[in-house]
Structures are given as C-alpha cells and as structure tokens.
Amino acid sequence: MLPDVITGTERLFDEQAQLIHGRKIGLVTNHSGVDRQLRATADRLHEASSCRLTALFGPEHGIRGDAADGASVPTFQDPVTGVTVHSLYGATNRPDVAALAELDLLLFDVQDVGARFYTYLYTMTLSMAACAEAGIPFVVLDRPNPLGGQRLGGCLLAPEFASFVGLYPVPIQYGLTIGEFARLANEEYGIGADLTVVAMSGWRRRMLWEDTGLPWVPPSPNMPTPDTALVYPGTCLFEGTNVSEGRGTTHPFEQIGAPWIDGHRLAAHLNRIELAGARFRPVCFRPTASKHRDLVCQGVQVHVVERRAYDPVRAGLEMVAAVRHLWPGQFAWHLPAAGIYNFDRLAGTDAVRLALEAETPVADIAATWSDDLSTYEAQRRACLLYD
Numbered sequence: 001m002l003p004d005v006i007t008g009t010e011r012l013f014d015e016q017a018q019l020i021h022g023r024k025i026g027l028v029t030n031h032s033g034v035d036r037q038l039r040a041t042a043d044r045l046h047e048a049s050s051c052r053l054t055a056l057f058g059p060e061h062g063i064r065g066d067a068a069d070g071a072s073v074p075t076f077q078d079p080v081t082g083v084t085v086h087s088l089y090g091a092t093n094r095p096d097v098a099a100l101a102e103l104d105l106l107l108f109d110v111q112d113v114g115a116r117f118y119t120y121l122y123t124m125t126l127s128m129a130a131c132a133e134a135g136i137p138f139v140v141l142d143r144p145n146p147l148g149g150q151r152l153g154g155c156l157l158a159p160e161f162a163s164f165v166g167l168y169p170v171p172i173q174y175g176l177t178i179g180e181f182a183r184l185a186n187e188e189y190g191i192g193a194d195l196t197v198v199a200m201s202g203w204r205r206r207m208l209w210e211d212t213g214l215p216w217v218p219p220s221p222n223m224p225t226p227d228t229a230l231v232y233p234g235t236c237l238f239e240g241t242n243v244s245e246g247r248g249t250t251h252p253f254e255q256i257g258a259p260w261i262d263g264h265r266l267a268a269h270l271n272r273i274e275l276a277g278a279r280f281r282p283v284c285f286r287p288t289a290s291k292h293r294d295l296v297c298q299g300v301q302v303h304v305v306e307r308r309a310y311d312p313v314r315a316g317l318e319m320v321a322a323v324r325h326l327w328p329g330q331f332a333w334h335l336p337a338a339g340i341y342n343f344d345r346l347a348g349t350d351a352v353r354l355a356l357e358a359e360t361p362v363a364d365i366a367a368t369w370s371d372d373l374s375t376y377e378a379q380r381r382a383c384l385l386y387d
Contacts (some may be wrong), residue, residue, distance in 0.1 A: 008141030025105055042078070056081070078136060094129065104201055109142075113232060140197045179197035232312070234313055241343060258298075266298075
C-alpha cells in the first residue's frame, strides 16, 4: 500500500514554519491551494500569529476560481482575509514592483495538471522573475503531478511559438511536479530567483492522483476531476480547431464533437486503431457555453480503461487526425487575427499541423520527437526531487 502524500503547504506549517516566521508574506494561490482538511493556505497564513499575510495574487480564473476561461481577473479586496488580491491575469501577468516592495517573501501554492499549456505554470515563473529582479525570495509549496512523473509526451516548444500557453522548450506532458518545474525554469531558462521548494513527503514518480490519498479540488472550472486531467494534454489540442473540446458540458476535454460529426462513425474509426488504454464511445451533447453553444453535437467520449498505458498526447492527435480525415470539408483550424494558428501555439510548433494536413500517421509524427525528448530528459533529470 502506497503512503499518503503530504503536500508542501502542510509541511510548511508543520515542519518548516521558520521560512515564514516574522515575515511579511505574499501568496500566489487560488481555491486549489488547500491542505488535506481543505483549509485554504491563504486563510491559514492570515490566521498565523508568526507572520503577516500582506498581499494575495490571483492567476487565471481568480483566487476563488470564479472567473471564466480567458476572462480578465480584477484586483480586489479578499472578503475572507481582508487582504488585497492583485490580478496576475489582466493588465499584467506578473506582480508589480509596488506590491513586491511590501513583502519579505512570496509563496506559490496552486495545483497544476502536468500539461505545458496550463497557464498557472507561467504565472509562477513570471512571478519568480519579478521576485528575482526585486530581490525577494520565492517559495513553491509543492503538489503532485496528477499524471505522475514518468511519462513524457509531445514535441518541445519552439521559441517562435512561445505564448502564455507555453513559454519554455518543454514537451506537452513534461513529467515534473510544479516545484520541479520551477527548478527547471530557474536553472535552465535563466530566471535566477532565490528559490526554495518545500517538497512533499510520500510522493513517488509512479503515482497517479488516485494513489496520493489527497482530495481533488478542481484547479480550474473545466478541470472537474482527475479523469479530466488525464486526457487534457491531448484533447486540449481541439481548442485550436472548430471542434468542441467539451467546454460547457459535464465532461470537458473527455468528450469532443461538432454538429457535423457522426459519433458512431468516429468511435468505430478510433476503436479500430486500438490505442493503448483507451476506448471511444459515441456521444451526443449540447454545450451551454463556448463552441457550438446550444447546438446538438455528436462526437466521442474517450474512456481511459488502463491509466498507466494511456498516452494522452498520442490519443489527442489521433482524434484530431480522425476528425480531419473523415470530415475534411467541415473541419478547420482556428487562425486568430495575430496570424499564428492556435493549434500551433498548443502543439508548440507548426510541424504537427502540417504533418496532419499531409496525412502523416500519428505514430510517425511522434517518432520525430525522440531526439528532442532525450535532450529534455537530461535537463529534467537534474531538477528532480523525487524517485
């Protein structure tokens, strides 16, 4: 039987309280920053007599998780603690100099999901960079990677496709905890912060979320369960297309569809591929938000029947390839006014999209990533905190 995992926030209060003793503290957090008893880190810091919670900083979706995907987050007074919450997803994505000048230390406590395009990663690293410039120490309270820490997937991000859904040359599924990611960014990508990671106890790289003994608090509105996180590194790629990724339904990212798809035909096509760990079921849904709002869509739900065998990036690309192949006249890539395809920003390159357009088998596309993943693996190894 695997041991229960003790998160960085619990270890901070129980074992490493000297890090915050007598200090004015800032905290980057949201509703996922809780301990095993579901007590918010912000509230515990506010109640602590040994330090003073001076400022809070809210990422995408806000500090209490009430802002929609992509919506600007305001600066406001937190009604629970009375502390000012500075927005890190609005006019700026990093703490400003005036807010940092009031602090002795900035903490970070947000649950990640293990995929390169999750914006909390870059809220963290841009906050690290701001602290490096201001001479303020930065502390990450580590949490599990819901996907475990072993599998890598997807190509490395190319610099010309860098954005707030990918800033560094890491694969889509990067196999690190958020604390290990902070170490990688600090050392390999030149942030140079005075960084401390309060490591977990009991976490092992082979663990998936259900092995941790921790309650799941959805870190963003469309990440309701660990099952969502498991498929997200692949099905999020549909955000770069005109196919619904399931936003506005009860199974975001677990199901995809459009009004012009035949779900039974798509499911049969995907099941014939016999992807490891996956089965596909035809579904019908009507999104209440986002793409195809209030329209009846057909598509598939991916059911992960063997979690350790499942490769989410490969599965997501097979799904995109199948829809494009079966409905070439209706399928389209999303091209914003800025001129870079959304799919390319998510994939980290235009090579994947171009290969799919050329009907290159997904297995052959994935084979081109091996050398880059080997290079990344060498960088990653130096930043690992857990076996």
